[in-house]
Amino acid sequence: MSAAAGIDDVRSAARRLAGIAVETPLLRHPDLDAAVGGTVLLKLENLQTTGSFKIRGAYNLMSRLTPQQAEAGIVAWSSGNHAQGVAAAGAMLGIRTAVVMPEDAPKAKIARTRRFGGEAILYDRYTGDREVIAKALAAERGAETVPSYDHPHIIAGQGTVGLELMRQAAEMSLVPDQVLIPCSGGGLTAGCAIAIKDASPLTGVHPVEPAGFDDTARSLLSGRREINASSSRSICDALQVATPGNLTFELNRHLLGDGLVVTDAEVRAAMRFAFLNLKLVVEPGGAAALAALLSGKLETRGKITAAIVSGGNVDTELFAEIQAG
């Protein structure tokens, strides 16, 4: 197994994030239990600072930069949630941040990145390559880059979600039989899988991806990093990568059970359920695991199933359209 990140790295990240990241609630709600015929625990990372879990990895990495690196500022690329995490961590640490973002990213994500003091540089998602643009800019500025998933400190930081989840479940005297995690590049999934398997080796960990972006599910089956069709489209703006990360997949291939795939319609239904029954604002990508649960993608009857709600940054107009059905 890769030594990209291990449980000690996740624990170290947790110490660094104490007082920085919100210890988000692990919610048990009877409407959820009733809907799936089992016990459900929902980890509410939409209530996290910046509206998603991304502050955890970004702060963990950026707080470890040398003074010289911090002085030069950092460059990142992101569809929006990592951008906010990076910008907010930069504001906390006094590090100048620039983020390359797709011009069709949710307006709220771009606006909030700027509000946290980040420089947002927009590009066309379907013609440009954000990583190329970002790396050229970093070279020009002599700045470090902060990747959104494929880095040991990012993986370890996101893994603190899983560490908290298992501890909070234990405080309720519960051990999840399975945990569902929205998956894009695989950083949250890999980090959480490390922490979950350390606490409970028999707990199944399942990545959940949108249809058309099921690269991790297919890669887990084939054993090599599969690539999505470039024509794919999804309502889940936060879960659109071309292929799993290198480091993240090396971890995930050993740690994960089968990948689950959800449609846009299932994601929309989950967002309506969250609004009507749970009173939570969940963004499309953040609702993927909840959507898998509610649409019966795996057996939940009589089981204890945890699911991560990974973010809540959705534009007002899209949210209203989805709620109107």
Place this chain on the structure above:
Amino acid sequence: MSAAAGIDDVRSAARRLAGIAVETPLLRHPDLDAAVGGTVLLKLENLQTTGSFKIRGAYNLMSRLTPQQAEAGIVAWSSGNHAQGVAAAGAMLGIRTAVVMPEDAPKAKIARTRRFGGEAILYDRYTGDREVIAKALAAERGAETVPSYDHPHIIAGQGTVGLELMRQAAEMSLVPDQVLIPCSGGGLTAGCAIAIKDASPLTGVHPVEPAGFDDTARSLLSGRREINASSSRSICDALQVATPGNLTFELNRHLLGDGLVVTDAEVRAAMRFAFLNLKLVVEPGGAAALAALLSGKLETRGKITAAIVSGGNVDTELFAEIQAG
């Protein structure tokens, strides 16, 4: 002081509600702390079963009915949240429920009351008297009534919110300097004030009411139960009573600090803050205490202030309109 309800009654209610009511999160979020320049703790009763705190009092009372009373069913009157609490408690306890509701109550509240198995009987808020209608119906059926605030078991049940809040704050090593509570008839306020003052006699407890329905604020000043103008209108459908309860005011007059009053515009702004920053769905009345906080109705700088978000049952259309600003 009235012996309507005391701390032992609140503790007894908490034992009865274990495993029935959700132990809702007490959220600390940096965006809130930053907004008020102090420490904020938000008690999320919008995440409660039925979308508001009302299940607590309803279940506490209804679970104490004799078998004969339970067999005859119960009748209640409510603008919507108490209706859902009563209907859900009835479903849990196998008690038939009927609730008299204003015909202009949020559609979601009426629909959800019926979904929980409650019989919803609609009337005109501005010409009919729901209490008279409900009591006539109860007499006709030989059924007990379940008042929405002015009853010792209701007050004690709602007080479990305050009991949880103070315990959860203590687990964070915090003691609130002040607690803000959305106030209508005063049941939640009175019950919570009992629990808060028991845990920390120096903590200030402030009711928050919508402009035009500030009967408790004015009654606290005059020392007698003041009556609101019948022409009053407010976006807070859940916080519209004519005058404080008899039992609740007898408690509240001894336990509360000054009452705070918020405008519709301040409530709308708080609902937008909750959506954009906290990713929470809050109904107008449920946002009253948050609105008082965010609009600076009392000194929060350097203090620890807790606020109760009492409900999240808002119609999709109104929510979208408010978010669109």
